[in-house]
Amino acid sequence: xxxxxxxxxxxxxxxxxxxxxxxxxxxxxxxxxxxxxxxxxxxxxxxxxxxxxxxxxxxxxxxxxxxxxxxxxxxxxxxxxxxxxxxxxxxxxxxxxxxxxxxxxxxxxxxxxxxxxxxxxxxxxxxxxxxxxxxxxxxxxxxxxxxxxxxxxxxxxxxxxxxxxxxxxxxxxxxxxxxxxxxxxxxxxxxxxxxxxxxxxxxxxxxxxxxxxxxxxxxxxxxxxxxxxxxxxxxxxxxxxxxxxxxxxxxxxxxxxxxxxxxxxxxxxxxxxxxxxxxxxxxxxxxxxxxxxxxxxxxxxxxxxxxxxxxxxxxxxxxxxxxxxxxxxxxxxxxxxxxxxxxxxxxxxxxxxxxxxxxxxxxxxxxxxxxxxxxxxxxxxxxxxxxxx
Amino acid sequence: xxxxxxxxxxxxxxxxxxxxxxxxxxxxxxxxxxxxxxxxxxxxxxxxxxxxxxxxxxxxxxxxxxxxxxxxxxxxxxxxxxxxxxxxxxxxxxxxxxxxxxxxxxxxxxxxxxxxxxxxxxxxxxxxxxxxxxxxxxxxxxxxxxxxxxxxxxxxxxxxxxxxxxxxxxxxxxxxxxxxxxxxxxxxxxxxxxxxxxxxxxxxxxxxxxxxxxxxxxxxxxxxxxxxxxxxxxxxxxxxxxxxxxxxxxxxxxxxxxxxxxxxxxxxxxxxxxxxxxxxxxxxxxxxxxxxxxxxxxxxxxxxxxxxxxxxxxxxxxxxxxxxxxxx
Numbered sequence: 230x231x232x233x234x235x236x237x238x239x240x241x242x243x244x245x246x247x248x249x250x251x252x253x254x255x256x257x258x259x260x261x262x263x264x265x266x267x268x269x270x271x272x273x274x275x276x277x278x279x280x281x282x283x284x285x286x287x288x289x290x291x292x293x294x295x296x297x298x299x300x301x302x303x304x305x306x307x308x309x310x311x312x313x314x315x316x317x318x319x320x321x322x323x324x325x326x327x328x329x330x331x332x333x334x335x336x337x338x339x340x341x342x343x344x345x346x347x348x349x350x351x352x353x354x355x356x357x358x359x360x361x362x363x364x365x366x367x368x369x370x371x372x373x374x375x376x377x378x379x380x381x382x383x384x385x386x387x388x389x390x391x392x393x394x395x396x397x398x399x400x401x402x403x404x405x406x407x408x409x410x411x412x413x414x415x416x417x418x419x420x421x422x423x424x425x426x427x428x429x430x431x432x433x434x435x436x437x438x439x440x441x442x443x444x445x446x447x448x449x450x451x452x453x454x455x456x457x458x459x460x461x462x463x464x465x466x467x468x469x470x471x472x473x474x475x476x477x478x479x480x481x482x483x484x485x486x487x488x489x490x491x492x493x494x495x496x497x498x499x500x501x502x503x504x505x506x507x508x509x510x511x512x513x514x515x516x517x518x519x520x521x522x523x524x525x526x527x528x529x530x531x532x533x534x535x536x537x538x539x540x541x542x543x544x545x546x547x548x549x550x551x552x553x554x555x556x557x558x559x560x561x562x563x564x565x566x567x568x569x570x571x572x573x574x575x576x577x578x579x580x581x582x583x584x585x586x587x588x589x590x591x592x593x594x595x596x597x598x599x600x601x602x603x604x605x606x607x608x609x610x611x612x613x614x615x616x617x618x
Numbered sequence: 619x620x621x622x623x624x625x626x627x628x629x630x631x632x633x634x635x636x637x638x639x640x641x642x643x644x645x646x647x648x649x650x651x652x653x654x655x656x657x658x659x660x661x662x663x664x665x666x667x668x669x670x671x672x673x674x675x676x677x678x679x680x681x682x683x684x685x686x687x688x689x690x691x692x693x694x695x696x697x698x699x700x701x702x703x704x705x706x707x708x709x710x711x712x713x714x715x716x717x718x719x720x721x722x723x724x725x726x727x728x729x730x731x732x733x734x735x736x737x738x739x740x741x742x743x744x745x746x747x748x749x750x751x752x753x754x755x756x757x758x759x760x761x762x763x764x765x766x767x768x769x770x771x772x773x774x775x776x777x778x779x780x781x782x783x784x785x786x787x788x789x790x791x792x793x794x795x796x797x798x799x800x801x802x803x804x805x806x807x808x809x810x811x812x813x814x815x816x817x818x819x820x821x822x823x824x825x826x827x828x829x830x831x832x833x834x835x836x837x838x839x840x841x842x843x844x845x846x847x848x849x850x851x852x853x854x855x856x857x858x859x860x861x862x863x864x865x866x867x868x869x870x871x872x873x874x875x876x877x878x879x880x881x882x883x884x885x886x887x888x889x890x891x892x893x894x895x896x897x898x899x900x901x902x903x904x905x906x907x908x909x910x911x912x913x914x915x916x917x918x919x920x921x922x923x924x925x926x927x928x929x930x931x932x933x934x935x936x937x938x939x940x941x942x943x944x945x946x
Contacts, residue, residue: 295864296849301856301934302876302883303698308896308941310889366889408890498895553894558906560898602909609929610903611769611782 310407314367316496320487321374321548327483328378328476331445335382336476342386344373346393354402368407372396375415375548378477379541379588380422381434382446388426392418412595413555416588423588432584435473450474451539452528452584459527467538477548478541488547497551500560504567505546505574509536512575528579540585542574549587555595562598562605569594634826637800642712644752647719652680655724659802663870667797670768671871674802677792678724687790689722690775691799693734693741694759696766697854700874703766705824706796707734707741711748714796717803718754725792730754732796733775737761763856764933768793770902782903782929819843819877827868834864836875849878856934886943897936903929907936 328336351369355362376396380389396418404410423430432453437446448454448462450473455461462472470480477484491497513536522530537543550556550570557566570590577586660675680686691714695703707714718730732749734742736758745756757775759765769780771793778789786793794802821841833850837843843850851858852866855876897907906925913922 294848295860295862296878296883297860297862298849298883298885300851300853300858300860300932301938302849302851302858302860302878303855303938304886304940304943305938306884306886306943308939309943310892310894310941313892313894313941363889368892406890408892495896495899496894554892556893558893558895558898558908603924606906606925607904609782609905609926610773611780611784611929613782614923614926614928615783 311366313496314371316494317371317491317548318367318374320491320496321371321378321477323483323487323490324378324477324480324544324548325374327470327480331470331479332382332476336377338386339380339382339384339389339476340374340377342389343377343380343393344370346390347373347376347397350394350397351402354398355406358402358406360406363407366407369397372401372414372418375477376418378544379415379419379475379549381430381475383429383434383437385429388422388429391425392422394418395421408554410554411598412592413549413552416549416592416595420588420592435475445471445473445479448473450584451535452578455531455535455539456528456584459522459530461531461535461539464534464538467535472539475541478544481538481543484543484547488543491547491551497547498553498556498563500563501550501556501567501570502546504564505542505550505571506537508568508571509533509542509575512572513537516579526579528584531578536575536578540578541587545570545587545591550591550594555598557598557601557605559602559605559607561607562601565601565605566594566598569597637710637713637826642710642716642803644712644715644719644748644754647716647723650720650723652678652724652726655720655802659724662801664798664801665870667795667801667870667873671869674794674798677787677794678721680724680726681787684787685790686725686727686787686792687729688776688792689718689725689727689730690772690786690791690793691718691730691732691754691796692766692768692771692793693732693738693745693796694766694771695735696764696873697856697858698763699876700854702824702874703796704738704741706800707732707738707745710800711741711744713800713803715745715748715752715754715799717799717801718794719752720802721792721794721799722753727792728753731757731775733757733759733771735759735761735765764902764931764935767902767931767933769931782926819847819875829868829870831868832865833861833867833875836868837864837877840875843877844879846879847877848880849883851876851878855882856938857932889942891942894941896939896941900935900939902933902935903931905930911936 325336325340328340347369348364352362352364373393376392377389380392396414399421400412400414400417401407401410432449435446435450435453436448437444449457451462451467452474461467466472468481470483472479488497488502492499492502510533513531513533516529517532520529531539541549546567550567557563570587573590573593574586577583577589583589656675656678659678660673664674665671666674666677693703693707693714695701714732715730718732722728722730730753732745732754734745734756736742742756742758749755759771759774764770765774768786772778772780772786772789772791776791778791780786780791781788819837819840819842823840825836825839827836827839833852837850849860850864851860852872852875853859854874855878858874858876891908891912893908895908898905901907905927907930909925910922910927910930913919913925913927
């Protein structure tokens, strides 16, 4: 990188007087000044009358170390990946508060165990790969919180630990850690324990037979009620969150407020939640209008608003589906992704054996993201690059 | 009527006086043949002064298949930190307009639009005054990097889109920089304005200098480097190239010299991409920079092609905005 080679060796740098102290940059090239004499003659031509008594002689000089690096030479350093992650944690804070409000110490316990285990497993697994653990990027914290919020209040602590291990190990680190995973880690962990420990986490896990009759813990979750009894709590309860369900999903209000914060901060894309809401509303509305209730499929009775406000739909729309790592890159792709998630949510809620289909819908669409990315490469402004020859 | 192309060279001072204070007709221009104007521009060796240094005379040649209806004078500064175009519009307003009208004559355009960003109200006001009664008008654009990029200016000012790999000519527009317009007006280019700026310089200023002037002379004329200066860039902060030797001369395409202090150019540590899509949001050409970056890093050129790498203009917005960095 240095140009010593090109320089005539005639002029030894014997004038160190105005030499600015070279700082010690890593990438550097010495720009010395054999031809400085010529430049100095020219220089005073213009500024000479103006600057007679500058602090030091206005001569641009001698061994001066300059950085050499590609452009752009400036960067917006106010926004970092950690900043994005902290934003998500702030957005989740409201949902966490709602969960603690409705489920008290059950929520505190599940959230604490899953978050702390996620951090511990992140440290262990990343070190196993021979890399430096980066717990301070907050991504494991987010995985832990979302995982905790997606579990029932009665989840035993050891299931939280197993879920965290699977989420971080199989969901994330095995693919190459942050930014490389195909599936949303929290959903991978949850899917694993939901299937493996269904006795602990099925519909029964939500209902506390010893709870007071008016307590939300004694009721079935709204989606279970809808498919078994064809009934739903009042919309108002679904909206505020005093219904039974997974910790983070009951309060539509908290999810909407926290989610809007993320969307306004552009930490979460607006395209995915928008597509999800529109498509689920359209599908549910179409069923209502054209098919009507079916005694064999009680879940078909659910209205548009009941679909939107119940289950983990809004929580997932704002906090899980918008995970940038596992969602498409282009705007068009994000719309397709959101639409696909909603389609599967609706399909699973209406026809499958599970009351809620969000987790599977998101995992399914996660697997299609590379394909969606490939299909939705946007056309550059001005059209495609013309082929040569 | 033929145009004389400089036989004896005026001094820089004479040129400066002439450009700033000379008499530049904007309404009753002498009746030059279009070919004569093109020839004069060609002989003078004019190239675009926006940075790309595209030969100007080629833009002005008439082409029956691609008629030009508009001369777009690009008064949007090409990069932050630079103010050379601004000073030209403010001080050589009439020369800019005269040059643009000459260009319109040569290219057979019916109108001249001068695009200026709205952070330069003084220039807009002065231009609007001087444009009265001519075929020229002023278009006020939002201040936004990279508004000075040719395609972006055409899109913002005229609502037309230049095809990838094409020229503004394809949609009936010829874009010239304000400095180029001035040079056309003079028809002889030996000097051009250059901004010397950045925090590392003692007294940032705009200078009218001869092509070939060494960077060291420019820096000296701007009060010299501060002790804290660490990087000298030929051009602006976004697309300029850092120079290793202060003898590097001003070329026809040099738009400025920017000098940075260490904190300005701190090199953050790269962290994994989480595909947050900030780069996709800011790309003025609607590309997916994160994919292009990966494809380039691993030299997977078919992927680069699939994501339209050749449409990239290297404005640097994606790298500027990327949050995957770790600042110590």
